[in-house]
Amino acid sequence: MKNGLKVAVIGGGSSYTPELIEGFIERHEEFPVQELFLVDINEGKEKLEIVGELARRMIQKGGVPIHLTLTFDREEAITGADFVITQLRVGMLEARSRDERIPLRYQCIGQETTGAGGFAKALRTIPVILDICRDIEKYAPEAFLINFTNPAGVVTEAVNKYSTVNAIGLCNLPINTRKQLAEFLNVDTNEIEIEMAGINHLNWTTKIWIKNKDVTESFLKGEADLKGFNMNNIPDLEWNRDFLQALDALPCGYHRYYYKKDEVLKHQLEQLQETGTRADEVKKVEAALFKRYQDPNLSIKPPELAQRGGAFYSEAAVDIMSSIYNNKKDIQTVNVQNNGILSCLPDTASIEVNCVIDRQGAHPIQLTTKIDARIRGLLQVVKAYEEMTIEAAVHGDYAMGLLALITHPLVKSASVAEKIFQDILNENKTFLPQFFSESKTV
Amino acid sequence: MKNGLKVAVIGGGSSYTPELIEGFIERHEEFPVQELFLVDINEGKEKLEIVGELARRMIQKGGVPIHLTLTFDREEAITGADFVITQLRVGMLEARSRDERIPLRYQCIGQETTGAGGFAKALRTIPVILDICRDIEKYAPEAFLINFTNPAGVVTEAVNKYSTVNAIGLCNLPINTRKQLAEFLNVDTNEIEIEMAGINHLNWTTKIWIKNKDVTESFLKGEADLKGFNMNNIPDLEWNRDFLQALDALPCGYHRYYYKKDEVLKHQLEQLQETGTRADEVKKVEAALFKRYQDPNLSIKPPELAQRGGAFYSEAAVDIMSSIYNNKKDIQTVNVQNNGILSCLPDTASIEVNCVIDRQGAHPIQLTTKIDARIRGLLQVVKAYEEMTIEAAVHGDYAMGLLALITHPLVKSASVAEKIFQDILNENKTFLPQFFSESKTV
Amino acid sequence: MKNGLKVAVIGGGSSYTPELIEGFIERHEEFPVQELFLVDINEGKEKLEIVGELARRMIQKGGVPIHLTLTFDREEAITGADFVITQLRVGMLEARSRDERIPLRYQCIGQETTGAGGFAKALRTIPVILDICRDIEKYAPEAFLINFTNPAGVVTEAVNKYSTVNAIGLCNLPINTRKQLAEFLNVDTNEIEIEMAGINHLNWTTKIWIKNKDVTESFLKGEADLKGFNMNNIPDLEWNRDFLQALDALPCGYHRYYYKKDEVLKHQLEQLQETGTRADEVKKVEAALFKRYQDPNLSIKPPELAQRGGAFYSEAAVDIMSSIYNNKKDIQTVNVQNNGILSCLPDTASIEVNCVIDRQGAHPIQLTTKIDARIRGLLQVVKAYEEMTIEAAVHGDYAMGLLALITHPLVKSASVAEKIFQDILNENKTFLPQFFSESKTV
């Protein structure tokens, strides 16, 4: 990797971009971005320009020599890039809103990254990401693709299966887990270490060490109250102590959809009545954010962005890229190919585990804990859903998609799955051409 | 195996016993039972005597030299036996009724062999079967244990894990599937062959051959109506064609609990209101049966037994034992240890697949179809539940039991699982000593 | 499969063909061959005609309605065939003679099916067999390929990896093992059953049952003398009792090359001096045989053929084809794809184990014995050699071929491997075009 780093951000007009820009400015010394391309599609022109202008002001104020380009020409952006970041949203928040509403119509949990909602998002997203990969293969074959686009695990697995691009799937859940545990346990972040095992958004913290001491058991036994240990965008429900000890691991926030299905569904249905779905809230937040971004006097990341949900996104992103760039060999929890690390999952599965990050990428480390039936059952059934979703997305295979939905623990039954799938297809026609080409019959 | 076969039937007072007796009489030439012991516990004395007397009359009428002994002395019955058949029901139909009612209380499917009901039955049954195994290890170490007791797959796996007994788990579902398919497709039973893959009560028919021709695809596409292809005791709901083709396999009747969860639950709740649970129906059938059995003029298996649900039980039982006895090397679908046949399940799992039956027992055959994510997901999550259930049953491990329930696709959420488990423990105190010993805290 | 069986024999001019013809005549009732095509290449014209005329006389005398065609047109022979039998020898006995001599030049064992000799044969044979497979894929896609051509395991694996043909690899070693054990133990062949585990020509008999009784241990302890239990073409050396008990299995004749390397090498070097290699002997036997075949009064398989070494070839061949044709579901030991049966080998490896033979082909059965380190080590290293040999043969990959040789336990060292490989290439130029095409550099 030459000096003079080039980074291309696909979906550059995202409201999250100022997060990234802040990171690039603050850590410019260790990760000296020289060329930064924000790319978007024509439909996102307005947002790209707003965000781009803010980015420009931030860079100027930061006083770092980053050369910023706003463009709709993906090839130009990718050519010769060292890192390509994908943070796009096919169909934008409107699509997310539909993803969240359709399942609720049938008394199933509506969530943008898992269940039937995540399924719809995967179908829309995978072909677009693979199309980007075709460009990377051609114009920057040595580049790393840092994928933030959800469902990040599924997307990463699709890239590993259907392209030759070096891809790492990144999520801010692991970094948040560590930070929240540190806060919760009242220690410095660098004094806490955790082992995470599982797949994206279905990830168990199997070990917690404070200052090199294994505190997992005592933590799960609950010398302290766990309330508050939670991601912003997940209903705040407590885990039962007996349950935690039985599990012998700390579930992630997304586990509530599985372990507390009924309560979460009830909550979502109530919220739908009152304030709409999470997407509807986010739309308001985004509208306000973009208004704020337009303020020509604003040249820092505005504090309101914190409400958007992507806490520590910037830190996670620069962490991984800097460790690759600097061959740091530190440990981060990212999404990579399994190859025997979790022996209960296929070798080709994407998994989210602790990895050594070096110039060659992310290398998963053998777990110190054995994954037994307690974690294995849920993990395997969701991974099987993911595999089928990828096949359905890539090949426009309706039958496979139907089975994916039927297999998902958050979809109630085969008949409901069919209705949901029909609604997804009907309401995503423009975004799912693979299911509507001539040779396909739905 | 010497001539002069000895067979011990544990749970000899079961209403199913006349089925078995009929088989022993009709096929005495190929499977010459000489000593037949019907064993039961003291609480079952009356039933044992009624069934025993009927058996005696049947044998006499049949004119075969079977020497029948009714006994409460298990050791005597097992000593030197060639085959030990377990067809017991710990807690009798009262317990089954509770198993079916408790989950329904919490809007979960109530079924005696799977879900929370099957879980309760497994907890009660496994320690009793393992206790019988201790006797077999001592008094008839070469004997084959033919286990009919449900949940048959779970029980067989527990025996394989915790004893040295040669165990084969038997269910009449495979033989019924073949016979029903034959009837349905209007061919002779011996003209049809099927490949079954999965675990007990969660078994997919992955291949159907008629007269050596693979008709799987055309069958699933549905040149014919599948209605009517169903086990007696499962609500009669049709599979959707698209679904069958997507799955590329024929589900078994029990799959309705998973694939049509909502419809089945609705049906069960209605039925509970109207006629009670299936156990309540069965109690009536049994009462009538035992009344009928007492008729001193009855010396054949009465046709009413057919309503009881154990169709072809006798045929399945004598088939397996005769093939072992005669080293037949024919193919039957029974429950055995996995060891790599289904690579997606642990080696120690019990699986239900086509096996060659010979003097050494049942040897599973490599599948002709590859089990992919479509079947794998559900299969793995239920197997994980089964593994945890066995550990909970053997060790009286409450936490593990709770996780088993939480993992089961038919249990709605962790909080419901806890309530159900408490009810199971409260209503099964006498039958679950492993959870109530001094050293255990629930 | 229609009545009116068509069988194509590639390498029809082989001296073994009368064996096959005898089998087709004797078992015509159960396996009613209607069309029999003997195919050969132009270079084999004379032999094909001699053998063909004998076959015609045999059929006439046998009085069976087999219609015989001699042809050089492979497409015609294969089109619509039910079974294609490959028993060809690329380069004929001259090539075999070289295969046996080259290794001996460097003090390594010279054998036509394993070691460096088998390697050379594999390189010559695999492309030819795959070329035949191209025809089968086109002109008889439903046909079964019954491959006798050595190295039969390697060839079968190559076919499974590089074609879609239904292939079964057949060797007469398993049937001979069973027959010799029966003779040796003085029981009827149908009273003995054996479990074989391993790969072609490296196959351990892990269990022996006489009249359903497991006699393995007592057999290995050696209540009897094992001398004489040996294939014709393998130096007659005894196994040591301690060794057999340590191994807990009976090695096959070919194991002598591995377990008694020094003695066999010494024997081969002596024999080379005295009478030449085995190929040289066989050449004489063949010359005499073909002379004998030309006798117009001969209309049976002449007894001299027995000296040729293919004992029970005919029985093995008709056994497998008849069991497929008649959907017999009996058990035979043939070469098929592993897929988890021997968990220590890759899924795609060909293995030689007990299989159920039915209309769909050969289905391996789970072993009753666990393959541990005692067998595993040798098995794995030879299989690794085989995998590399296939890659070398298919792609003309010199480096891979060199590694294959270096890995083989019968090749002494890397420097010797290189010399042997050079000699193989030099002396097989016409038969190894894949190594001499323009784009290849040796």
Add this chain to the structure above:
Amino acid sequence: MKNGLKVAVIGGGSSYTPELIEGFIERHEEFPVQELFLVDINEGKEKLEIVGELARRMIQKGGVPIHLTLTFDREEAITGADFVITQLRVGMLEARSRDERIPLRYQCIGQETTGAGGFAKALRTIPVILDICRDIEKYAPEAFLINFTNPAGVVTEAVNKYSTVNAIGLCNLPINTRKQLAEFLNVDTNEIEIEMAGINHLNWTTKIWIKNKDVTESFLKGEADLKGFNMNNIPDLEWNRDFLQALDALPCGYHRYYYKKDEVLKHQLEQLQETGTRADEVKKVEAALFKRYQDPNLSIKPPELAQRGGAFYSEAAVDIMSSIYNNKKDIQTVNVQNNGILSCLPDTASIEVNCVIDRQGAHPIQLTTKIDARIRGLLQVVKAYEEMTIEAAVHGDYAMGLLALITHPLVKSASVAEKIFQDILNENKTFLPQFFSESKTV
């Protein structure tokens, strides 16, 4: 881990000890040993005292507060230790000399860590190490065992299988490989990184990076001459370029025993005539060393120790212990349990691969290269040998030991194996009680 580190060195009287002492002194700041126990057996009293006195002088001169204790009381030394280092030699150099001579008697390679010589050493060593582990389990259950005793991989696997001690097997081959490659390629050691894959003393360097650039291919193609890249104690023979490219990896020095069997054997036999075995040379070196150690004016590690062969032993030892102590999370190549990292080996196998070293021990990292048949074959057969050797050593199982020898690629045949094993037993009677207890018959 408290401050005030306690280290116990079993085999403290070894001539290597000054290496260790030097390391403890030089790196006292990062790894502050407070209590250092040198333990030995009574037979080693003289050597322990000589080495101990030198150590004392070195510590004094070094001016570090290490409190040194010389003792024969293993319990005292181990109690409360943080690290236990085993560097013992059961039977001392006399035994090694026999190990090297016995195989040569039968024209097999004689080497102290692999082949029949390594086998003998394993039989003597494993029971002693397991006995030490019993003490560690009792008196320092949290301690790390850093095992240097050869065969280090086999010993580590035995400890993992038969004790609960945290064991890491350490060899100086990986550190030497890296340093020699650096020297050879004329770069700084910290500019070179390598991926090693395999097992102890059979380890392939599968990747070489110089300043983050993958140079593996160009290195193997040989822009440079490899002569000189070699461990001191291994005959200096060149690898052939074609061979290296075929292998696509750099073999370690010990691979010469396998890949250049004949040349090495010839060399050993010549050397045996001229100067005796390597042990004989070492004896002379050691005699001179101990004489040198006695010089009361010597208070540094004498340069002559370099000839002994344990280059960088001290660095490797302090590296691993310091990384554990300081939770460094750096990467070192050590021997640990496999658990799926090398999917071609059993989960319980010890493997030697790149590991992250932290406070919890050594955690292997997923390889960046796929181990295919080229490496797999040799790796698996030697590992199978190792597994059998461990069983033989632990249980005194003659048959298993015989099979281990027969399976080893460096033992020529079964008959030779038997003779060698007899000689080993005869000449090691005092050291192999497990084979001579009453209940054993050889």
